[in-house]
Amino acid sequence: MNNNNHWTGGNSIELLENGEEFFPRVFDAIRNARREAIVETFILFEDKVGLQLHAAMREAAQRGVKVDLMIDGFGSPDLSREFIEGLTSVGVKVRVFDPGARFMGQRLNVFRRMHRKIVVVDGERAFVGGINYSADHLLDFGPKAKQDYAVELKGPIVAEIHQFVLRAIALGGKGAGWFRRRLKQAPAARLSPVGEADAMFVTRDNRRHTNDIERQYRAAIRAAKDRIVIANAYFFPGYRLIKELRRAARRGVDVRLILQGEPDMPIVKIAASMLYHHLLHAGVRIYEYCERPLHGKVALMDDKWSTVGSSNLDPLSLSLNLESNVIVRDKAFNTVLWERMDQLMQHSCKQIQAADLASEWSGWRLVRSFFVFHIMRWYPALLGRLPRHVPRLTPAEATDLANRRDTGLSNPTGGATQTEAA
Incomplete structure (x- = not known):
């Protein structure tokens, strides 16, 4: 589920520092998407930043844009029924990576998390970095605000990132046919060189690309x-x-x-x-x-x-x-x-x-x-000897989330706190 770690030329790459530079770019890109917006993140909190992302995805989906959101079952806690239903009701596909129930109040699905932070819009514009969707990436959060970085990418490398995120969804349960259909919708124009930078998209997984x-x-x-x-x-x-x-x-x-x-x-x-x-x-x-x-x-x-x-x-x-x-x-x-x-x-x-x-x-x-x-x-x-289960993506249906919260078995995404490694 990866490229062969090769250089791709002709790219434009811009460094984005902290949420002040990152969030406006991402939200603007999603709001202006024409066909597709895909978001992967480890942490999504239902705070002022999460609500802005929520609004941008809703707005895009209501215009007919295909919007896919993947969150990690350990890193994204306590998303309310209203938050999830507000997305799924307008067509946003919300998937949870390896959700886990709690045992005596503790989460057990600690290892092998989906820690990536990727956004791809229309197969033409991508964001990769370490910034999650939470208010602690903004300076006004106070002394505990995090110092962090991401990049905005345009050019041929985006095609590789786009294929990667689509394949991640397909391997999570949608299948090869879905992957091929979605990929055909991407415009060939995105392959055109737009800058001078060579780039390589490198990932780590627990199968073929472990190091x-x-x-x-x-x-x-x-x-x-x-x-x-x-x-x-x-x-x-x-x-x-x-x-x-x-x-x-x-x-x-x-x-x-x-x-x-x-x-x-x-x-x-x-x-x-x-x-x-x-x-x-x-x-x-x-x-x-x-x-x-x-x-x-x-x-x-x-x-x-x-x-x-x-x-x-x-x-x-x-x-x-x-x-x-x-x-x-x-x-x-x-x-x-x-x-x-x-x-x-x-x-x-x-x-x-x-x-x-x-x-x-x-x-x-x-x-x-x-x-x-x-x-x-x-x-x-x-x-490496720890169990290598292959976590699957679970659709976050609003009714299912409500049932799990009401019975007290677990919250919709497994729960986490802002102090955990992200």
Whole structure:
């Protein structure tokens, strides 16, 4: 359910920072859709942002646009009957990825989540990134507002993203015939070059493409000659990626990591900080973003390679979740991303120095490093042994959702809180 990780030229790609830049573009694209709008997201909350998305999809569907919404059964909680019925009543197809009932108030479907954030409109315009549909991606949310990124894409790469999202729906139960019919409705004009950027759409699943995103990261790190900047919300990668970062720093590459200094979950900072000695000793520079929670998943290498997407560099994203990233080969886009990252490092980050860690007892540090080393070395294989069920998409019929809520067995999408990794 993926392309072969090849470069596609002739694209226009624009970086969108935070909800202030992202939400208006997406909602405007959906409202102006002529034939089709497809939305995939991990989190959709029934707050002011979710209600704006709801209104845009309703408006499009009422004009005859085919609107498909896929939400994750773990990440999107407590959507009311009225919210779902308001969509389905005008023809929006709402599908839930692997919904799960609660047991004694707890959700059990924690692993192998649909963590992608993708929008495709008319097969001509796409959005990929890490931004969910919730008010905590807006600055007016307050100190807990998240710092995050997405990209808007036009050009031939959109055809590949479009095929991917249609195939995801087809494999969820609609079938190959439905996929072929929907694909035929896409205009050939969308294949025309509209810019200079090369792009690659890379996804991770639990079948044929279990480590594609990580492989692209490692290949780019190995090829880097001048600089590497990685900004990632949940950072605890496997041993091989850490090894490549250390090797790059030791051969003179300027390697910088931007990690969470004010995390939405304290365990995130604890896990990442367990790697600090190992990385600083090799010459990697570490910056903690302290203005508010960092939710971004972006990186750049040298002056052309960049990536923006949904994939964290942690066990869930690299070994379990369904993810999607866009990799860009373009000097202009790389420059824009570098300027944004440099702004964060200069004005919103604290650089971690070896002296900041010197007070830690050296004996404990050696013991901890031993265990961290082996966890990083073996966790991809261990997590890969977890059950590989193939979750199917479940239509979110308003009557069915109401029955489940009324009986108290579960809420319509399995429930989640805003503090969970997203």
